[in-house]
Amino acid sequence: MPRSKAASAAPASSGRVLELIRTGEAATRTEIGRLTGLSRPAVALRVTELLRHGLVTEGATAPSSGGRPPARLEFNAAGGVVLSAVLGISRSQAAVYDLGGGLLAVAGGSPEVEHGPHIALPWLLETWQRLLEECGRSAADVRGSGIGVPGTVEFATGRTETPPVLAGWGGVDIAPLVAERFAAPVVVDNDVNAMALGEHRAVHPGVGDLLFVKVSTGIGAGVVAGGALLRGSLGAAGEIGHIPVRDGGGTPCRCGNTDCLEAVAAGPALLERMAEQGRPVAGVAELAGLAQEGDPDAVRLVRQAGRRLGEVLAGAVNLLNPEVIVLGGLLGRAHDHLVAGVREVVFKRSIPLATRQLRVVGNRSGEQAGLRGAAAAVLESVLAPEAVNARIAAQR
Ligand SMILES: [Zn+2]
Numbered sequence: 001m002p003r004s005k006a007a008s009a010a011p012a013s014s015g016r017v018l019e020l021i022r023t024g025e026a027a028t029r030t031e032i033g034r035l036t037g038l039s040r041p042a043v044a045l046r047v048t049e050l051l052r053h054g055l056v057t058e059g060a061t062a063p064s065s066g067g068r069p070p071a072r073l074e075f076n077a078a079g080g081v082v083l084s085a086v087l088g089i090s091r092s093q094a095a096v097y098d099l100g101g102g103l104l105a106v107a108g109g110s111p112e113v114e115h116g117p118h119i120a121l122p123w124l125l126e127t128w129q130r131l132l133e134e135c136g137r138s139a140a141d142v143r144g145s146g147i148g149v150p151g152t153v154e155f156a157t158g159r160t161e162t163p164p165v166l167a168g169w170g171g172v173d174i175a176p177l178v179a180e181r182f183a184a185p186v187v188v189d190n191d192v193n194a195m196a197l198g199e200h201r202a203v204h205p206g207v208g209d210l211l212f213v214k215v216s217t218g219i220g221a222g223v224v225a226g227g228a229l230l231r232g233s234l235g236a237a238g239e240i241g242h243i244p245v246r247d248g249g250g251t252p253c254r255c256g257n258t259d260c261l262e263a264v265a266a267g268p269a270l271l272e273r274m275a276e277q278g279r280p281v282a283g284v285a286e287l288a289g290l291a292q293e294g295d296p297d298a299v300r301l302v303r304q305a306g307r308r309l310g311e312v313l314a315g316a317v318n319l320l321n322p323e324v325i326v327l328g329g330l331l332g333r334a335h336d337h338l339v340a341g342v343r344e345v346v347f348k349r350s351i352p353l354a355t356r357q358l359r360v361v362g363n364r365s366g367e368q369a370g371l372r373g374a375a376a377a378v379l380e381s382v383l384a385p386e387a388v389n390a391r392i393a394a395q396r
Contacts, residue, residue: 012036014046014392015385021056022075022383030070047073049392054079077102081137082378083128083145083182086191086370087113087120089217093368094127096135097375099143099383101201105131106371113150117172125181142182146378147174148194148370150218155235158188185387187378191370192238193229195363196222198373199326202365211322212363213240214329215309215338216284219262223320229377241266243312265308267331270301284330291334302334306341313342314349321354328363335362 012020017036020026026035033043050056059072077100085094092113095106107130111123124147132138151160151169158175175186196212204210210224219241223230231237241262248259251269263269267284274281279297281287290298313325325346327338339360347355363369381387 011042012038012046013385013389014049015388017043017046018050018055018075018383018388019385021050021073027072027074028070029073032073053392053395055388075100080143081132081135081141082143082375082382083132084371084375084378085124085128085146086148086194086374087111087124088150088191089114092120092124093371094124094131095368095371095375096128096131096137097379099379101372101375101379103368103372104135104137106368107131116169117174117177121174121177125178128182139182142184144185144187144378144382145178145182146187146189146194146374146376147178148189148191148374149174150191152239153188153190153235155189155231158186160188185378185382187374187381189229189231189374189377190220190222190235190238192220193222193231194370194373194377195328196224196238196326196373197229197376198369198371199328199363199365200224200227200373201376202369202372204324204326207323209320209322210324210326211313211316211320212326212328213309213313213332215266215305215327215331216329217267219266219309219329221316223322225320240312240316243315245308245311261308261312265305270305270331273301274298285333288331288334291337298334299337302331302337303341305331306338306343307345308341309338310342310345311349314346317346317350317354317358323357323359325358325360326363327360328369332363338362 017032020032020035026032029043029047033040051058054076056073057076059074077098080099081096081104084097086092091108092111093108096104098104107127109123109127111120113120149160153160160169160172174188178186192214195214199212200210208226212222214220221238221240223238242255242257242260244259245261245264248264250258251263252258253260253263270287271281274287274297277297287298291302327335331338339362343360365372
């Protein structure tokens, strides 16, 4: 006879009880007891601890079949805040979220990220401080910070790799610099991973396996597998921009190789093609706009970029069998044509079972996908049962 989950596992901790309340699986002490197998006194002890730490509140009463109605327990989203940021070459964003992932304040700026962290980080710390004040909070309320950076990050250490476009950012330990000002855990990740997580949590929360592809100045992907980000052993998973394509014509790439997907299908390559045709365009966003308006040159180029992308994604689909591929980034704004190009190749070249339920769609969570994802990453880390238990133990 199969043993029940409650009976086979260790007794549920306060952190696990918080998780049940936070996810809405349990709203009363009785329900917690039923789901965890804990005795009434054990449930009471954990709930008292969570109430004392301001992590849950006791709200209006729950419906009852008779007798004294049970008190309704709710996760206290206002019990703290997390800071979130996405640093980008042309534009950076910073925000404050409550513990339930609700946006409290947001700001954008152009802190010249390409000149290195000595310019971008002071901007970020000052902006966060200002946003905290705007929503009537202080540094003491901060439970964690999540930051997406444009480049590869060795995830366990939060250290940036030397990214070819961001010379000043090689080997920078961002986390300690942030934690000096806001003493709480810091999660640093690559910006595409943050966007993938944000898009997943906001638009496709029920989807297990999703691939988010950012097509802008560069090309990168974030892989959500089984509902969680797949980062690989060090954090380099999803670097599809440097997978070679066929018939690339020996195009040199900034990484030193030739015929990388990024070298032939990202924004700069398309802008170059437009210029060669005597149609100079100021930037990738403008090109995407032209394509969406139906400009034949722009449509042809974006569609061709989609096919190139599809060539690489066909392999990714066979490898990962995602349910959804989301196309984002500046060129993703021309999603009608980019999606068409990708579909044309992926559905021809991937195996039928891998594409039977596959959907290829545009980014729907908009410009705040990365901010939301960076906040989600840090929230999921600081609200994980083990992290909650450790925090409670430290304050005992
Ligand atoms: Zn390359």
